[in-house]
């Protein structure tokens with residue numbers, strides 16, 4: 001299972017500094033994220049959220065800040081980017097013109113995102129015969 005975790009400084013109701021731990025992972029071929037809140041001072045622990053799909057911006061930003069972006073690139077020139085368009089429309093639920101932009105980025109500089117996001121795209125693209133690889137993540 002591919003997953004990443006980050007901790008975000010937060011404030012507890014008791015007034016102490018607390019921690020929000022956010023996780024993004026792939027479960028049964030789908031992208032998920034969740035968040036846990038914990039305070040060492042008063043012992044509060046909450047499962048804040050767990051949801052399938054793209055994580056909210058603050059969660060993604062925390063993961064990108066903690067781990068750096070993963071970059072998905074074409075491993076070699078693809079004969080056609082049509083299969084990639086299909087994958088972007090399925091996975092990212094984007095319009096056809098947005099999917100086209102993503103496919104063009106993929107063939108030029110590559111697409112950047114969190115490792116779980118790029119891993120999911122990699123799997124889906126490879127299933128459709130698009131040769132892709134991930135590089136450049138710390």
Ligand SMILES: [Zn+2]
Pocket residue numbers: 012013014015016018039040041042043044
């Ligand atoms: Zn507390």
